[in-house]
Amino acid sequence: MQRFGRYAVFYTPPPGPFALAGARWLGWDLAEGQAVAQPECGVALGPITDRPRRYGFHATLKPPFALAEGCDPADLATRLSDLAAMQAPVTVPDLTLARIGRFLALVPGAASEVDALAAVLVTGLDPCRAPLTPEARARRRPERLTEGQRALLDRYGYPFVLDQFRFHMTLTGPLDPAMRAPVQEAAQHHFAPVLGRALRIDDVTLCGEDDAGRFHAVARFPLGVGRP
Numbered sequence: 001m002q003r004f005g006r007y008a009v010f011y012t013p014p015p016g017p018f019a020l021a022g023a024r025w026l027g028w029d030l031a032e033g034q035a036v037a038q039p040e041c042g043v044a045l046g047p048i049t050d051r052p053r054r055y056g057f058h059a060t061l062k063p064p065f066a067l068a069e070g071c072d073p074a075d076l077a078t079r080l081s082d083l084a085a086m087q088a089p090v091t092v093p094d095l096t097l098a099r100i101g102r103f104l105a106l107v108p109g110a111a112s113e114v115d116a117l118a119a120v121l122v123t124g125l126d127p128c129r130a131p132l133t134p135e136a137r138a139r140r141r142p143e144r145l146t147e148g149q150r151a152l153l154d155r156y157g158y159p160f161v162l163d164q165f166r167f168h169m170t171l172t173g174p175l176d177p178a179m180r181a182p183v184q185e186a187a188q189h190h191f192a193p194v195l196g197r198a199l200r201i202d203d204v205t206l207c208g209e210d211d212a213g214r215f216h217a218v219a220r221f222p223l224g225v226g227r228p
Contacts, residue, residue: 002218003073004208007128009062009080009121010055011114011167012205012217018194022057025049025171025190030056030207033216041186048183051173052103054214059169061114061204062121063158064215065129076128077206077219083124084204085226090114092167092199097187100166102174104187106194107167114167114201117223121204122161132157 012030013019023029026049027038038045067076094109108114132153140159142150149159160166171187188195206218 002208004210004216004218006064006066006209007073007076007218008060008064008207008209008215009125010058010060010205010207010215011169011201012056012058012207012220014203014220019057021191021193022169025187026053026057028053028056028214030058030205030215030217033214039190041190043179043182043186045186048172048175048179052170054212055170056207056215056217057169058205058207058215059114059167061118062125063161064209065157068128068130071128073208073218076125077221079125079128080121080204080206081221082226083120084221084223087117087120087223088113088227089200089202089223090117092201094196095194095199097171097184097191097195098168099180099184100168103170104172104175104180104183105168105170106191107169108199109196112167115165117201117204118165118167119162122156122158122165126156129157 023036024039027035029036090113092108092112092114095106096109098105098107140153142153145159149164152161152164153159172183175183203220203222205220207215208218209215
């Protein structure tokens with residue numbers, strides 16, 4: 001198995017119209033590991049998708065991390081496979097567009113069991129995660145976090161996990177106020193076939209970050225295959 005600088009566990013749509021729509025919107029296909037042409041949609045997608053493009057179309061379940069000493073990619077894959085096998089598939093209800101801070105994302109319209117799935121992956125895979133370096137911790141701007149978020153950053157390497165987790169599929173970087181309405185209108189049209197519908201999560205995807213900072217899908221692991 002190829003070794004990457006960092007790994008993450010994402011939800012990524014299976015091959016099909018939704019995955020293609022997301023890849024085209026961002027301009028990067030995680031599964032194929034290559035750039036794709038972005039659509040003409042009335043707004044210039046290139047600049048506003050520059051940040052999320054390198055991650056591809058996804059929802060983060062276990063945030064990116066470097067491997068701990070003594071843990072190799074095969075160990076990580078085995079642990080993830082075992083964890084996934086014991087978790088039931090989940091449904092994300094009523095997918096909708098929303099602004100989170102200054103960026104646009106697809107989010108659930110109501111609470112779902114995906115939060116519990118993410119918590120299992122965050123805690124269960126943590127033995128494979130190398131501790132944050134002081135430089136990486138400083139990049140998270142801990143002085144701007146709440147006390148609880150700082151505790152999560154120091155314990156799990158990321159401040160927005162467990163009770164701070166929010167399932168979202170990022171569509172843009174930070175948007176200027178004047179761009180919010182036209183970009184939301186373009187996204188509404190582009191993702192119209194899935195908006196308001198439930199999203200079924202039957203597997204999770206191990207992804208790796210290459211030397212250029214782009215993420216690639218490494219392997220999919222089905223949920224629930226080991227449950228009685």
